[in-house]
Amino acid sequence: MPQQKKPQNPSVKDKKGTKTSKSLIKRLPVYLRILDNLIRRDVDIISSRVLSDETGFTAEQIRKDLATFGAFGTRGTGYNTSYLREKLLKITGLDKQIRIVVVGSGHLGKALTRYNILKNPYVEIAGIFDANPAELNTEILGIKVQAMEDMPRLIEEQSIKVAMITVPAEVAQAVVDLLVENGISAILNFAPTKLRAPAGVHIHNADLTIELQSLIYYSLEREKE
């Protein structure tokens, strides 16, 4: 078991100050997941080649991605899994437990809440809200659905910055406005509609019908040139 010198690069930001690309940021959680698995299996050192096998990204890309934030590996050896994990947690902001709110407790909202409680170790569901009185106080793995009126207080008290919305498209914009008004700065939107938010508020769209529909394109037999 080779002893590793831990390179020092305390900064979380991109070295050059260039803004890090969206696609890169999306790969970071994948690295993190693989590292979690490796650490669970007591693997101490991992090379970019093996990471490539596990993630499907090329080894070159992985090295480049990681080098964006600093020199985390050891030449001739590879990356220390625990050390790299720590670094990636810091970079992504997942080193601190992140609390989020979910708005919309329909079937999809419930399933996604469950899913994140069970499978997402880095995110904690602080509250679920729904406008439908019939949903009130129904439970999802012990978390009670609350009325929309109670949302602002919770967000403020726990300084929550991230929200996931699974409401009908017709009301999605109103919900976004309300969330932003109360200090939310990042929203994962599952409603199939374009949402507007002031600069500084990040909206990611996860339109599930689009995923499936764009996949159809690739399912067609196409004669390759």
Add this chain to the structure above:
Amino acid sequence: MPQQKKPQNPSVKDKKGTKTSKSLIKRLPVYLRILDNLIRRDVDIISSRVLSDETGFTAEQIRKDLATFGAFGTRGTGYNTSYLREKLLKITGLDKQIRIVVVGSGHLGKALTRYNILKNPYVEIAGIFDANPAELNTEILGIKVQAMEDMPRLIEEQSIKVAMITVPAEVAQAVVDLLVENGISAILNFAPTKLRAPAGVHIHNADLTIELQSLIYYSLEREKE
């Protein structure tokens, strides 16, 4: 209401024979959704500028995207909504009703199935399958969950090419192998794991924890340079 000449470009393929980019293909269903809305509101003509407002993509990008497949608009006027919709349906392959199978009838599988039945007009759920006998014959909007053993027959009888899998990561690869063996050529994977498939089989990963985790990065206050 200006009369439009419908330009002719019968081919669905990229004009130059260059392979069309992944990101472009993902935008097509968005255009399609907007067009559906416009047509429902009896809007006949739409400009790239207005499409830009509705989709969030730039007008230039929209024009370029559409021009990839042919000249569908009328200079000085815009695009005929119905005509453009027809063209896009053909390009994406959504002009024919597409049948898919779902494997995994857990909470997420059920919710996604429901969601697609209700919200995705272009895709028909032909069957849901689960390895857990307890799930057998439970219903989702009238569709009965079937045993895995019954899957090959259904896929063959209906020549299904697309599958959505929401099974635990541990068994995902085995499920993919089985699906591919039976002729599936495109898979939407919700399991948080890298899957292998022979060339020609397309796998799209829709890892929901990753969406949320990468969003966290953007929720952090970062001093801009």
Add this chain to the structure above:
DNA sequence: CAGTCTGTGTTAAAATATTAACAAGTTTGT
């Protein structure tokens, strides 16, 4: 029916992202 206006389609430029090549450290074996 010339002239103006509008908005597409195309071509060129710029910005991003990926791939490749290789120099520079590390470890291992002899």
Add this chain to the structure above:
DNA sequence: ACAAACTTGTTAATATTTTAACACAGACTG
């Protein structure tokens, strides 16, 4: 202690994607 085998991090080259610019076609106006 030196050479061989590895594997990172960096720099350069390539490819892709996005943005911009503008020529061109149709439509409306007087």
